[in-house]
Amino acid sequence: MKILGIQVLRGPNIWSIKRKKLIQMRLDLEEMExxxxxxxxxFGERIEKLIPTLYTHRCSKGEPGGLLMRIEEGTWMGHVIxxxxxxxxxxxxxxxxxxxxxxxxxxxxxxxxxxxxxEKAGLYAAEAAVKIAEALIAGTDYDLEHDIQKMRELRELxxxxxxxxxxxxxxxxxxxxxIRLNKSSLVQLGYGKNQVRFRATMTERTNSIxxxxxxxxxxxKRLLQDSAIPVAKGVxxxxxxxxxxxxxxxxxxxxxxxxxxxxxxxxxxxxxxDEEARAAFEYAQNYSRKVIIEKFITGxxxxxxxxxxxxxxxxxxxxAHVTGNGQLxxxxxxxxxxxxxxxxxxxxxxxxEITVDRDTLDxxxxxxxxxxxxxxxxxxxxxxxxxxxxxxGTSIDVTDLVHPQNVFISERISRVIGxxxxxxDIMAENLTQPLTENGGVVLEVNAAxxxxxxxxxxxxxxxxxxxxxxxxxxxxxxxxxxxxxAVTGTNGKTTTTRLIAHIxxxxxxxxxxxxxxxxxxxxxxxxxxxxxxxxxxxxxxxxPTVEFAVLETARGGILRAGLGFNHCDIGVITNIQExxxxxxxxxxxxxxxxxxxxxxxxxxxxxxxxxNADNKYCIKIANAADCNxxxxxxxxxxxxxxxxxxxxxxxxxxxxxYITVKKGDWKIRVEKVTHVPLTFGxxxxxxxxxxxxxxxxxxxxxxxxxxxxxxxxxFIPSAAQTPGRMNTFKFKEFKIMVDFAxxxxxxxxxKSYLKTVDATEHIGVISATGDRRDSDNLEIAKISAQMFxxxxxxxxxxxxxxxxxxxxxxxxxxxxxxxxxxxxxxNNNGDDCLKYMMATARSGSFFTILSDTIDDAIVKVTDYxxxxxxx
Numbered sequence: 066m067k068i069l070g071i072q073v074l075r076g077p078n079i080w081s082i083k084r085k086k087l088i089q090m091r092l093d094l095e096e097m098e099x100x101x102x103x104x105x106x107x108f109g110e111r112i113e114k115l116i117p118t119l120y121t122h123r124c125s126k127g128e129p130g131g132l133l134m135r136i137e138e139g140t141w142m143g144h145v146i147x148x149x150x151x152x153x154x155x156x157x158x159x160x161x162x163x164x165x166x167x168x169x170x171x172x173x174x175x176x177x178x179x180x181x182x183x184e185k186a187g188l189y190a191a192e193a194a195v196k197i198a199e200a201l202i203a204g205t206d207y208d209l210e211h212d213i214q215k216m217r218e219l220r221e222l223x224x225x226x227x228x229x230x231x232x233x234x235x236x237x238x239x240x241x242x243x244i245r246l247n248k249s250s251l252v253q254l255g256y257g258k259n260q261v262r263f264r265a266t267m268t269e270r271t272n273s274i275x276x277x278x279x280x281x282x283x284x285x286k287r288l289l290q291d292s293a294i295p296v297a298k299g300v301x302x303x304x305x306x307x308x309x310x311x312x313x314x315x316x317x318x319x320x321x322x323x324x325x326x327x328x329x330x331x332x333x334x335x336x337x338x339d340e341e342a343r344a345a346f347e348y349a350q351n352y353s354r355k356v357i358i359e360k361f362i363t364g365x366x367x368x369x370x371x372x373x374x375x376x377x378x379x380x381x382x383x384x385a386h387v388t389g390n391g392q393l394x395x396x397x398x399x400x401x402x403x404x405x406x407x408x409x410x411x412x413x414x415x416x417x418e419i420t421v422d423r424d425t426l427d428x429x430x431x432x433x434x435x436x437x438x439x440x441x442x443x444x445x446x447x448x449x450x451x452x453x454x455x456x457x458g459t460s461i462d463v464t465d466l467v468h469p470q471n472v473f474i475s476e477r478i479s480r481v482i483g484x485x486x487x488x489x490d491i492m493a494e495n496l497t498q499p500l501t502e503n504g505g506v507v508l509e510v511n512a513a514x515x516x517x518x519x520x521x522x523x524x525x526x527x528x529x530x531x532x533x534x535x536x537x538x539x540x541x542x543x544x545x546x547x548x549x550x551a552v553t554g555t556n557g558k559t560t561t562t563r564l565i566a567h568i569x570x571x572x573x574x575x576x577x578x579x580x581x582x583x584x585x586x587x588x589x590x591x592x593x594x595x596x597x598x599x600x601x602x603x604x605x606x607x608x609p610t611v612e613f614a615v616l617e618t619a620r621g622g623i624l625r626a627g628l629g630f631n632h633c634d635i636g637v638i639t640n641i642q643e644x645x646x647x648x649x650x651x652x653x654x655x656x657x658x659x660x661x662x663x664x665x666x667x668x669x670x671x672x673x674x675x676x677n678a679d680n681k682y683c684i685k686i687a688n689a690a691d692c693n694x695x696x697x698x699x700x701x702x703x704x705x706x707x708x709x710x711x712x713x714x715x716x717x718x719x720x721x722x723y724i725t726v727k728k729g730d731w732k733i734r735v736e737k738v739t740h741v742p743l744t745f746g747x748x749x750x751x752x753x754x755x756x757x758x759x760x761x762x763x764x765x766x767x768x769x770x771x772x773x774x775x776x777x778x779x780f781i782p783s784a785a786q787t788p789g790r791m792n793t794f795k796f797k798e799f800k801i802m803v804d805f806a807x808x809x810x811x812x813x814x815x816k817s818y819l820k821t822v823d824a825t826e827h828i829g830v831i832s833a834t835g836d837r838r839d840s841d842n843l844e845i846a847k848i849s850a851q852m853f854x855x856x857x858x859x860x861x862x863x864x865x866x867x868x869x870x871x872x873x874x875x876x877x878x879x880x881x882x883x884x885x886x887x888x889x890x891x892n893n894n895g896d897d898c899l900k901y902m903m904a905t906a907r908s909g910s911f912f913t914i915l916s917d918t919i920d921d922a923i924v925k926v927t928d929y930x931x932x933x934x935x936x
Contacts, residue, residue: 066142066199067093069174071191073184076599076627079659080178082666084163085627088150088187090177091169092143092195097202098173103139111201112136112145115209118156122148142198143168143175150179150187150194153209157216158409159186169650176650186219217410226250228266228516235531241545242631244607254538256630257547257577257611261538266486267513268538275483279512282324282357285482289507292481294474297492297506299359308346311358312339318361321345323353329451333427335361341431348423362492362506366452367463369471369496370519370530371479371487373537376472378519378528379464379496384449385419385457389440395429396421396436399448407523408457416523419457424450453515460518462525463496470499478510485537488514547611549630550762553618553664554639554677555657556811557755560790561639562617564743564759567786568776569613572768577611579604581619581805582788586611598622602629620660624649628667635762636664636692637675639755641682642810647838658682668692673765675758678705678716695765697757699750701727717761719753724777726764735760736774742781745791748821751814752782752791784923791818794926796933799910800824801902801926807834807916809844815913816852825909829853830898832918833872835865842872846879849915855888856880859898859918869893895919903929 069091076085102108112119113133124131132148147164154161164179181187193212200207225233229250236243236254244253250265262269267276278284283301290296300311301324312319319342322332331352333345349356370378387398399419402408408416421436425448429435432446440446452458467475471491479487493505500506519528539545552562559580566578570587577586579601584592586608592601597619605614606629618628641658651657665674665686671693676683678696684705687694697717698706706716706727716727724741726733738747741756756777763773784792789805806815819827831849833842849856858876860869873891880887892898898919902912914922 066095066097066195068192068195069093071188072625073188074627075184076629077631077663077667078623078627079663080165081163082663084180085631086181086184086187087163087178087627088181088191090146090191092146092175092177094142094173094175097142101139101141102136102145105202107204108201109133109136111204112149115197115201115207116149116152116156119148119152122152124148141166141168141175142202143177146194146198147177147179149197150177150190153193153197153212154181154186154190154216157186157213157220159183159216159220170652183220183223185223186216189216189219214410221410223248225252226265226515227520228514229263231516231520231529231531232263232266232534235529235535239535239539239545241535241539242606244603246607253607254535255545256549256606257614258575258609259544259547260607260609263534263538265513266516266534268485268534270485270537271512272483272485276512278482279484279487279510280325282322282326282509283355285510286357288481289478289510292477294478294481295500295506297359297362297508299357301355301357303350303355305343305346308342309339312342315358315360319345320357320359320361321349322357322359323349323351324355324357325353329449329453329456332451333424334450335431344427359508362504362508364492364494364505367491367493367496368460368514368518369467369475369489369491370514370516371475371484371489372530372533373485374476374479375533376467376475377464377533378462378530379467380518380522380525381461381463382452382454382518383459383461384447384452385459386445386447386449387419387440389442389444389446391439391442394437394439395434395446395448398440398446399436416459417455417457419448421448424456454517455515459523462519462522462528464519464526464528467496468499470501471496474500474507478507482510484510484512486514486534487511547606547614548766549606549614549616549633550635550637550766551616551618551628551630551633551664551667552637552639552758553620553623553661554637555642555644555808556806556814557639557751557758558617558619558637560743560752560787561637561755561758562615563787564755564777564780565637565762566615567780568759568763568768568773569615571776571779572772575610575612576615577605577608577613578615578617580617595619599626599629606630618664620645620651620657621649623660623663624651628663631667632669632672633664633667634669634672635675635765636668636672637758637762638662638664638677638683638686639758640677640680640810642680642808643841644808644810645837646841648836654682658686662686662689665690665692673762675762675765677754677758678703678709679754695761697754697761699754699757701725715761715765717757717764719757722747724753724756724760726761726770733770735770736777741777743777743787745782745818749791749814749818751811784927788923789917791815792923794930796906796930798908799906799912801912801914803914803922803926805915805917809841809848812845812848812852812915815915816848819852819911819913822911823909824911825907826854826911827852828855828857828902828910828912830857830859830902830912830914830918831876832858832860832863832916833876834863834916835867835872839875842875843879843882845916846876847883849876850880850883850887853887853913855890857890857892857898857901859892859895861893861895861918862920863916895922896925899925899929 072089074087122132143166147166159182161180286296319336331349366382403418449456488511490509494503519530552558566576569576579596583590584596597617602616673693676687678698695715699719701718701720713729724735738744744752793802
């Protein structure tokens with residue numbers, strides 16, 4: 066078997082609108098296409114032995130053991146690989162269960178699709194699943210545990226931490242969109258101008274001065290002490306010669322910890338001798354030059370969490386430990402404890418596995434123990450000096466037991482330090498009594514405190530501490546999103562996108578939009594190129610200045626990675642025509658419609674799908690939609706329009722020379738087409754269709770008719786406003802038009818327009834495209850022959866792996882079928898083509914450059930024009 070390609074889908078896609086995180090693997094079964102599982106001796110027994118948990122997969126049988134029954138009856142290897150990829154992720158702590166395997170129109174080649182939680186682990190699972198299947202087919206041994214451990218490691222490297230993840234999960238539960246801004250924990254919630262950012266548990270509201278204070282334990286203690294908050298007696302030193310004086314000032318027992326430390330790193334507790342003190346001081350200086358020396362306070366380690374100056378949770382933290390039974394060594398007790406199903410690798414479970422480090426060995430040495438010591442029955446042996454969960458500690462929720470005075474002290478501390486999210490470490494006998502009565506003290510105040518101990522305590526009630534974070538960042542009434550209009554279709558989507566953006570911009574809203582020529586915010590191009598995929602959409606949604614997004618969304622991006630957004634307010638499909646067929650398993654217009662329909666599937670239920678009633682594929686999409694539908698049409702008598710409006714629907718139509726909105730039986734005339742520059746005096750039907758789509762979309766959003774009218778009148782087709790869309794350059798004796806029409810429907814639109822253009826001769830510059838079907842290239846050649854008197858073939862690019870002469874011959878064949886005597890010139894250099902055109906142009910000639918055959922044609926033609934007029 067051979068993997069032909071693997072794609073990562075990160076948004077709504079052709080396989081699922083709701084399941085956004087999918088791996089799509091294109092798999093060639095090769096000779097295994099002839100061997101379903103029931104023809105492979107012993108395959109069923111071997112897979113059940115290697116991965117017994119596959120029994121839980123119900124498959125199409127709908128019951129436990131369903132997959133194994135299918136394997137016994139006979140199923141193809143792509144289906145088996147799908148289930149293996151899902152199960153090995155589950156075994157690695159990533160429980161995910163959606164999968165699809167579909168044969169393509171090429172025999173033996175399948176698309177194997179399955180969900181993932183962490184991208185790199187999902188990619189690994191795809192390749193590993195194929196290797197596992199090959200080993201099972203061959204009957205060879207396979208080290209499955211190696212793959213599972215590798216995926217665990219990839220998961221921990223990539224996944225959000227438990228605190229960050231909990232905030233993201235809470236946002237998702239409230240339908241708040243989110244974007245991960247880096248490979249660690251910097252996250253954006255919301256879109257555009259309504260975004261907020263946070264990193265771990267620090268938010269954009271977190272005061273940087275407060276963070277500096279909290280990171281300086283000496284400064285924190287001084288501020289708390291000045292505010293009459295009980296703290297442990299202590300000093301800060303950095304010179305070993307000051308150690309003796311510090312010992313005299315503080316007195317044994319003591320705690321040593323680095324001034325700038327975190328997560329308990331470099332700390333040593335219960336220091337009782339000068340020798341221990343020197344060792345503890347040196348250990349702390351590994352993490353910070355300055356070392357805090359405090360009185361060791363007996364009692365229990367508590368953490369109180371304050372969010373937005375309100376206490377939300379409290380936990381008793383217990384350091385990692387084992388309890389002796391008089392039989393097992395300490396190492397054996399650790400191994401036994403790590404078998405607890407609540408413990409796992411990294412952050413995969415409630416508790417973390419206990420590891421042995423210097424801190425562990427030092428604590429044991431103080432008791433004159435080693436890892437081989439057998440502690441007596443009932444003795445608790447502590448293995449860490451701090452109670453952090455990341456080092457194997459446990460937590461017990463005590464939120465409901467905190468005395469009101471301690472609640473007041475904690476909330477006051479958050480304001481004294483100035484933190485919006487604040488973790489307060491307290492050492493005390495209990496929190497049921499005021500600290501001022503039981504001798505408890507505040508040890509530290511933490512910026513970016515961990516949430517894990519509160520989200521999933523070892524004992525007690527879990528607390529959803531992420532909820533108050535979202536409440537703080539998005540108080541009632543604050544929006545999380547910006548309006549999104551997504552535009553797709555075969556032809557006209559760029560012009561429609563630009564016109565919608567122009568209407569939005571003209572109404573005083575800062576708009577960001579993506580097109581096939583670049584990314585724009587307001588009037589500024591920020592990135593040049595074909596920017597119609599999910600990365601470009603996300604670029605706009607990340608921009609904090611954008612108030613409204615209009616996103617051209619092409620077929621390629623949808624197939625490659627899905628959409629760059631989860632929901633849009635309005636989805637527009639201009640039309641569905643033959644283009645890009647035969648690529649990426651899209652062979653028919655029904656296949657293409659399935660791709661384009663992803664846009665309508667992503668429209669929120671209260672939003673609108675805007676579709677072309679003159680296109681039967683758009684009508685099919687509308688009939689299956691789960692949102693409001695509005696149609697546009699060039700014919701007000703179109704049966705779909707008549708029936709739709711009769712039922713009270715909304716449509717945009719071209720009637721009696723007007724762009725008109727129809728609501729039920731009412732007509733609202735927007736503007737006469739001859740007054741809309743984009744329609745070229747009403748002579749270009751496909752431009753009128755673009756105007757109808759844009760008018761309807763903006764009307765549905767809520768813009769007034771008079772504001773839409775003014776915007777239509779001020780949108781001037783030009784190389785600046787609509788680059789590559791019927792850009793006409795008037796020289797003294799002749800004209801040149803540049804248009805990016807690249808498929809039969811687009812060529813027919815140009816042919817229709819050229820019939821209205823007076824010229825002594827029509828000359829076309831065309832090329833073929835290597836990854837299109839031969840029939841498509843032949844068709845554009847035939848249409849070219851119908852509309853031009855002379856044709857220049859410039860096959861400088863778009864070869865896509867095919868010899869240039871092969872494409873040229875296709876075009877010549879198509880042209881000759883229509884006009885055997887057509888004058889055809891072959892010139893595969895774009896600059897030479899332009900020179901030839903300038904040198905041979907006659908008075909009244911009209912040149913049309915199609916399919917972007919000449920690089921930077923607009924710029925180069927403009928340069929010639931400037932020279933002619935002496936600019």
